[in-house]
Amino acid sequence: xxxxxxxxxxxxxxxxxxxxxxxxxxxxxxxxxxxxxxxxxxxxxxxxxxxxxxxxxxxxxxxxxxxxxxxxxxxxxxxxxxxxxxxxxxxxxxxxxxxxxxxxxxxxxxxxxxxxxxxxxxxxxxxxxxxxxxxxxxxxxxxxxxxxxxxxxxxxxxxxxxxxxxxxxxxxxxxxxxxxxxxxxxxxxxxxxxxxxxxxxxxxxxxxxxxxxxxxxxxxxxxxxxxxxxxxxxxxxxxxxxxxxxxxxxxxxxxxxxxxxxxxxxxxxxxxxxxxxxxxxxxxxxxxxxxxxxxxxxxxxxxxxxxxxxxxxxxxxxxxxxxxxxxxxxxxxxxxxxxxxxxxxxxxxxxxxxxxxxxxxxxxxxxxxxxxxxxxxxxxxxxxxxxxxxxxxxxxxxxxxxxxxxxxxxxxxxxxxxxxxxxxx
Amino acid sequence: xxxxxxxxxxxxxxxxxxxxxxxxxxxxxxxxxxxxxxxxxxxxxxxxxxxxxxxxxxxxxxxxxxxxxxxxxxxxxxxxxxxxxxxxxxxxxxxxxxxxxxxxxxxxxxxxxxxxxxxxxxxxxxxxxxxxxxxxxxxxxxxxxxxxxxxxxxxxxxxxxxxxxxxxxxxxxxxxxxxxxxxxxxxxxxxxxxxxxxxxxxxxxxxxxxxxxxxxxxxxxxxxxxxxxxxxxxxxxxxxxxxxxxxxxxxxxxxxxxxxxxxxxxxxxxxxxxxxxxxxxxxxxxxxxxxxxxxxxxxxxxxxxxxxxxxxxxxxxxxxxxxxxxxxxxxxxxxxxxxxxxxxxxxxxxxxxxxxxxxxxxxxxxxxxxxxxxxxxxxxxxxxxxxxxxxxxxxxxxxxxxxxxxxxxxxxxxxxxxxxxxxxxxxxxxxxxxxxxxxxxxxxxxxxxxxxxxxxxxxxxxxxxxxxxxxxxxxxxxxxxxxxxx
Numbered sequence: 073x074x075x076x077x078x079x080x081x082x083x084x085x086x087x088x089x090x091x092x093x094x095x096x097x098x099x100x101x102x103x104x105x106x107x108x109x110x111x112x113x114x115x116x117x118x119x120x121x122x123x124x125x126x127x128x129x130x131x132x133x134x135x136x137x138x139x140x141x142x143x144x145x146x147x148x149x150x151x152x153x154x155x156x157x158x159x160x161x162x163x164x165x166x167x168x169x170x171x172x173x174x175x176x177x178x179x180x181x182x183x184x185x186x187x188x189x190x191x192x193x194x195x196x197x198x199x200x201x202x203x204x205x206x207x208x209x210x211x212x213x214x215x216x217x218x219x220x221x222x223x224x225x226x227x228x229x230x231x232x233x234x235x236x237x238x239x240x241x242x243x244x245x246x247x248x249x250x251x252x253x254x255x256x257x258x259x260x261x262x263x264x265x266x267x268x269x270x271x272x273x274x275x276x277x278x279x280x281x282x283x284x285x286x287x288x289x290x291x292x293x294x295x296x297x298x299x300x301x302x303x304x305x306x307x308x309x310x311x312x313x314x315x316x317x318x319x320x321x322x323x324x325x326x327x328x329x330x331x332x333x334x335x336x337x338x339x340x341x342x343x344x345x346x347x348x349x350x351x352x353x354x355x356x357x358x359x360x361x362x363x364x365x366x367x368x369x370x371x372x373x374x375x376x377x378x379x380x381x382x383x384x385x386x387x388x389x390x391x392x393x394x395x396x397x398x399x400x401x402x403x404x405x406x407x408x409x410x411x412x413x414x415x416x417x418x419x420x421x422x423x424x425x426x427x428x429x430x431x432x433x434x435x436x437x438x439x440x441x442x443x444x445x446x447x448x449x450x451x452x453x454x455x456x457x458x459x460x461x462x463x464x465x466x467x468x469x470x471x472x473x474x475x476x477x478x479x480x481x482x483x484x485x486x487x488x489x490x491x492x493x494x495x496x497x
Numbered sequence: 498x499x500x501x502x503x504x505x506x507x508x509x510x511x512x513x514x515x516x517x518x519x520x521x522x523x524x525x526x527x528x529x530x531x532x533x534x535x536x537x538x539x540x541x542x543x544x545x546x547x548x549x550x551x552x553x554x555x556x557x558x559x560x561x562x563x564x565x566x567x568x569x570x571x572x573x574x575x576x577x578x579x580x581x582x583x584x585x586x587x588x589x590x591x592x593x594x595x596x597x598x599x600x601x602x603x604x605x606x607x608x609x610x611x612x613x614x615x616x617x618x619x620x621x622x623x624x625x626x627x628x629x630x631x632x633x634x635x636x637x638x639x640x641x642x643x644x645x646x647x648x649x650x651x652x653x654x655x656x657x658x659x660x661x662x663x664x665x666x667x668x669x670x671x672x673x674x675x676x677x678x679x680x681x682x683x684x685x686x687x688x689x690x691x692x693x694x695x696x697x698x699x700x701x702x703x704x705x706x707x708x709x710x711x712x713x714x715x716x717x718x719x720x721x722x723x724x725x726x727x728x729x730x731x732x733x734x735x736x737x738x739x740x741x742x743x744x745x746x747x748x749x750x751x752x753x754x755x756x757x758x759x760x761x762x763x764x765x766x767x768x769x770x771x772x773x774x775x776x777x778x779x780x781x782x783x784x785x786x787x788x789x790x791x792x793x794x795x796x797x798x799x800x801x802x803x804x805x806x807x808x809x810x811x812x813x814x815x816x817x818x819x820x821x822x823x824x825x826x827x828x829x830x831x832x833x834x835x836x837x838x839x840x841x842x843x844x845x846x847x848x849x850x851x852x853x854x855x856x857x858x859x860x861x862x863x864x865x866x867x868x869x870x871x872x873x874x875x876x877x878x879x880x881x882x883x884x885x886x887x888x889x890x891x892x893x894x895x896x897x898x899x900x901x902x903x904x905x906x907x908x909x910x911x912x913x914x915x916x917x918x919x920x921x922x923x924x925x926x927x928x929x930x931x932x933x934x935x936x937x938x939x940x941x942x943x944x945x946x947x948x949x950x951x952x953x954x955x956x957x958x959x960x961x962x963x964x965x966x967x968x969x970x971x972x973x974x975x976x977x978x979x980x981x982x983x
Contacts, residue, residue, distance in 0.1 A: 233950055241949050318590045325601045330934050373856040374864045401605055403900055404909040407867045441715045463935040468918040494949035
């Protein structure tokens with residue numbers, strides 16, 4: 073099993089570099105937002121382990137909200153960011169990028185402060201890798217290669233099944249197996265799990281609950297104080313959810329729906345004070361554990377449309393950036409947020425300034441439909457360059473294709489299970 | 498807490514009824530002539546627009562109303578009538594932008610290829626109608642009613658062509674019963690949404706799902722224009738229920754979508770015969786629509802307890818058909834209203850609810866479809882054309898939120914080629930057949946079968962073509978007076 077990892081290389085933009093970087097990013101896209109996979113700057117198609125990648129400017133549109141918090145001072149540069157989700161080690165992927173696309177990366181990050189053309193690119197990239205606090209992957213272990221091969225398998229099964237005469241389920245399956253072999257559909261066996269991963273995983277799986285258990289007595293003692301503090305902050309946080317204008321929606325949607333999957337990027341400022349900072353860190357740490365060990369098989373709570381999601385702190389945890397890759401339209405994504413997983417959004421985002429009113433950390437918040445949708449549009453940033461390794465395929469498609477392969481390779485030959493398998497083709 | 502809808506004399510009667518007893522209808526699309534705004538406003542102020550209270554009284558007294566006028570207005574129409582910018586910007590962005598505003602919205606709605614707004618007969622950007630005058634009367638009288646209305650308007654307005662003439666409601670041109678399965682609006686304020694009862698499908702919707710200014714399915718009031726009370730004329734508007742400083746220009750109004758859909762009747766039945774033969778043709782057509790021709794549910798869908806039914810035969814869900822063997826997932830009415838509750842398959846106690854919410858329970862098919870109650874439309878469309886001529890449907894819907902209701906249903910449920918875990922197929926009835934980005938085809942239709950392999954139809958021709966459309970505001974009557982004030 074090959075695990076997936078993410079990284080984000082980001083650095084502050086040089087003064088005056090904006091027009092030039094905007095042009096360069098636009099030149100990498102075949103239509104607004106959708107990366108040309110063979111673009112000469114960063115030819116994503118040459119990196120077979122990359123699932124998703126994006127380049128954007130982390131330019132928080134909600135910065136002015138901080139007038140409500142006069143004591144909140146810290147520099148907040150606009151950054152150029154490259155985000156990647158890949159199979160296997162992030163470090164090795166960064167090395168690959170530097171080796172294959174060094175010139176393009178130099179051109180890109182040459183727009184950043186402190187970037188030295190003559191210095192060691194690889195080292196610079198590693199030094200500017202900002203780790204995510206939480207990383208969710210729809211299906212841990214499903215590689216790019218597997219996704220692509222199984223998509224071909226589905227296509228072949230569809231074609232062959234349409235051409236077959238009616239027969240018993242068992243005969244049909246046998247004929248399909250033969251056809252798959254005849255047409256030389258390649259299905260690469262799973263790679264071995266990296267050494268040490270099982271042990272590390274097991275330690276992680278039980279380690280976190282043990283730490284929580286050890287902390288629990290302290291938390292119980294402090295609970296009343298923390299609860300009062302939480303409610304006070306919740307009541308004091310002003311709701312800042314201006315309704316988006318026609319122009320703003322047009323600007324953002326220009327980059328949407330160039331594939332059945334869409335990128336989402338939003339950032340905001342964490343409320344001042346240690347309480348929010350610690351609570352936010354603690355909860356994101358817990359969620360990261362939960363998605364590593366529990367929500368790693370096709371759904372995040374009830375949501376089945378998110379390929380991957382990352383929560384990344386910036387500027388000494390004063391700011392939080394959220395990036396995801398989701399199936400369907402923006403409005404459908406919002407529907408999932410509001411109607412299925414509002415509690416999770418409240419847990420992870422209610423530490424930000426301006427969020428719709430939450431109650432006791434879990435309730436309210438994202439359930440305030442109109443305010444919530446406006447709040448997210450208020451924090452959203454366009455993604456001018458976005459790459460997906462398997463265009464046109466949804467999380468549902470990938471999961472179904474994996475089931476088809478499993479069924480094909482399975483020796484279960486009762487009519488019922490074969491019928492179910494055939495029905496999915 | 499939800500309250501009863503009491504201001505019934507402020508609500509246009511279209512919210513209550515499609516006026517099926519009047520078999521004639523004409524939809525006039527008009528633009529106000531520059532320089533004639535005052536005349537148009539004067540006409541609007543005096544227009545006799547039927548309200549719900551009058552309609553209800555007449556029905557109760559078994560008194561017939563012979564002529565009915567209803568009025569809706571577009572964003573350019575509001576501007577033309579002189580509504581100030583400061584008030585215009587208070588309307589939601591989707592209404593202000595309009596249905597044909599940009600290529601991204603058109604894509605989401607399936608208005609691409611032959612359906613593109615550039616090919617429309619009406620509603621193209623820059624030439625939108627300002628007003629929609631909906632006239633209802635007996636067939637024999639509709640011509641005279643239209644003539645009288647136009648005479649009243651005089652030179653203030655230019656009538657756009659085509660004039661949309663409707664035929665008798667009830668059966669759409671493919672031959673299927675239409676306008677059924679309407680949601681039931683909670684007029685009496687008895688519904689408290691979000692309880693365990695909503696874990697299963699209900700046909701009830703809170704008043705705020707259709708009417709602006711009332712609590713909706715989230716127990717919130719949807720976005721609508723709230724006018725500062727100090728603005729001229731605002732004192733004639735209803736107060737806002739959640740902001741004492743403002744007056745509610747939206748209250749008792751609704752957003753109306755009108756789309757002219759041409760139907761290729763011969764093409765549709767030729768295709769079903771080609772694919773399924775003479776004897777299988779009707780069954781295939783019924784699978785495409787998702788119900789029988791006479792409006793009954795498909796045979797094999799058992800009756801289910803559904804609260805808030807308008808018609809008894811509408812009492813079914815797809816919970817008993819999780820594999821789509823009776824009604825295909827892609828069947829038009831299963832897409833347009835999947836009849837899902839808040840919890841897939843219905844709730845089974847608190848523990849079950851928690852497990853489902855955390856994602857620890859459920860099958861691979863659960864939660865691939867959103868809950869229905871946030872995405873319902875009140876439909877008021879009427880067919881047009883006689884056999885042998887151009888036929889189709891003037892689709893009309895009412896709801897309080899264009900994006901969450903009309904656009905969501907049109908995009909996520911009808912045009913999305915991955916609806917319910919399907920692949921490469923959009924709505925078999927109304928799909929535009931254009932490939933999705935990346936070349937994903939959308940012109941297939943799958944009928945699952947208990948025997949195993951699905952029957953898959955490929956290369957579906959287009960049966961429905963969009964020929965015009967617009968987003969309108971159907972104001973409450975006080976709001977209409979405000980818009981038309983001198």
